[in-house]
Amino acid sequence: xxxxxxxxxxxxxxxxxxxxxxxxxxxxxxxxxxxxxxxxxxxxxxxxxxxxxxxxxxxxxxxxxxxxxxxxxxxxxxxxxxxxxxxxxxxxxxxxxxxxxxxxxxxxxxxxxxxxxxxxxxxxxxxxxxxxxxxxxxxxxxxxxxxxxxxxxxxxxxxxxxxxxxxxxxxxxxxxxxxxxxxxxxxxxxxxxxxxxxxxxxxxxxxxxxxxxxxxxxxxxxxxxxxxxxxxx
Numbered sequence: 185x186x187x188x189x190x191x192x193x194x195x196x197x198x199x200x201x202x203x204x205x206x207x208x209x210x211x212x213x214x215x216x217x218x219x220x221x222x223x224x225x226x227x228x229x230x231x232x233x234x235x236x237x238x239x240x241x242x243x244x245x246x247x248x249x250x251x252x253x254x255x256x257x258x259x260x261x262x263x264x265x266x267x268x269x270x271x272x273x274x275x276x277x278x279x280x281x282x283x284x285x286x287x288x289x290x291x292x293x294x295x296x297x298x299x300x301x302x303x304x305x306x307x308x309x310x311x312x313x314x315x316x317x318x319x320x321x322x323x324x325x326x327x328x329x330x331x332x333x334x335x336x337x338x339x340x341x342x343x344x345x346x347x348x349x350x351x352x353x354x355x356x357x358x359x360x361x362x363x364x365x366x367x368x369x370x371x372x373x374x375x376x377x378x379x380x381x382x383x384x385x386x387x388x389x390x391x392x393x394x395x396x397x398x399x400x401x402x403x404x405x406x407x408x409x410x411x412x413x414x415x416x417x
Contacts, residue, residue, distance in 0.1 A: 245272075245313065245317060245318045246270055246273035246311040246313045247270070247271050247311075248268060248269050248270035248273065248309070248320055249269045250266070250268045250307075250320035250321070250322050251339075252266055252267075252322035252323070252324055253267070254336070256324065256325050258382055262384075266278070266298075266322060268291075268294065268295065269294040273293055273311035273312060274312060274313050275290065275293075276290070276291050276312070279308045282302070282305060283302075283303070293311075303326050304324065305326070306321055306322075308321050309321075332352065332354055333353065333404060335350075335402040335409040338400070338411070338413045341413050344415070344416055344417065345389060346390075349361065349388060349413075356380055357381075357404040358405075359375050359377065359378070360376055360404075361376075363388070364399045364401065365399075371390075372390065374400070379404075395416055396414070397413075398413050399412055399413075
């Protein structure tokens with residue numbers, strides 16, 4: 185027998201919890217009124233629950249990853265890239281303090297953000313769901329890193345829409361950062377000119393470039409380094 189449509193916040197079945205528009209069950213499938221449901225569509229059709237509700241498989245706090253690149257900077261500070269993902273969260277916020285300024289912003293559930301810091305800073309990512317929340321931290325230390333020539337692996341990799349390439353310079357240098365295909369043909373020029381000392385993060389959003397393996401090369405003074413990146417369409 186089908187259950188008449190009703191406001192989901194008032195819907196109650198043994199083993200099922202509802203909080204506003206969020207449904208929590210005890211597993212990936214459950215039984216209601218003698219009917220076994222194993223998909224969200226089947227549950228909605230069979231019970232007439234509110235169409236805007238969200239089905240979670242268990243009433244647990246959300247999980248995620250939170251990374252910072254680089255995690256050490258020289259005394260003059262620099263730009264870091266924050267990258268995070270989440271699972272089971274309904275909302276996310278990022279908070280940090282720079283000097284006397286406290287910053288709290290709402291962010292996407294999975295995203296990246298570049299932030300300039302001049303002092304040691306702790307970033308907190310709060311993932312929130314109706315039945316719990318999780319706080320993840322990322323820490324950058326300023327004033328302990330000795331800057332040397334380096335070219336970091338791009339992140340994320342493989343990637344689709346965009347990626348970030350980091351490099352470091354001990355001195356002011358004329359820098360060339362270019363992307364090549366495996367036949368050695370130049371695909372893109374990301375940097376071509378004078379750059380200050382310290383850590384640099386370059387964001388690249390390739391357009392009209394096919395899936396495949398490519399090389400990116402940094403040249404600065406007598407320093408040269410090449411790494412691979414992968415585009416997945």
